Amino acid sequence: MAKVMIVDDSPTEVHVLQTMLTKNGHEVVVATSGEEGVEMAKAEMPDLILMDVVMPGMNGFQATRQISKNAETSAIPVIMVTTKDQETDKVWAMRQGAKDYIVKPVQEKALVEHVNMVLSA
Secondary structure (H helix, E strand, O other): OOEEEEEOOOHHHHHHHHHHHHHOOOEEEEEOOHHHHHHHHHHHOOOEEEEOOOOOOOOHHHHHHHHHHOOOOOOOOEEEEEOOOOHHHHHHHHHOOOOEEEEOOOOHHHHHHHHHHHHHO
16 A cells, blocks of 8 residues: 655644554554654655644645655645635645645545545546
8 A cells, every 4th residue: 555644743633544544554654743744755755645734833834835846755645634624725735735635533434535536646
């Protein structure tokens, strides 16, 4: 299956997402900040990134923009996974280079569908 990087500063969210992904056969690596996510994207070259938006320091929009604009990491699809449920947030995420957008709390079936859809695109 795929190597998926979770970028989220909440240990609870990381645990929930990691459990869902590993149960469905994916390998998971974790970054706990936007800055770490950008660095780890280059080092790990995951097949997909699940990016939180609200984090201290560099937020998920900024990290996604850096990942999608960098020649080394621009091919890695990013799915925003966030509590921000406004249409403007979704539009802004796509403008930063995100391929998909999921609102928390995430249901396992929906997460797996989104991940598979983006990976097969």
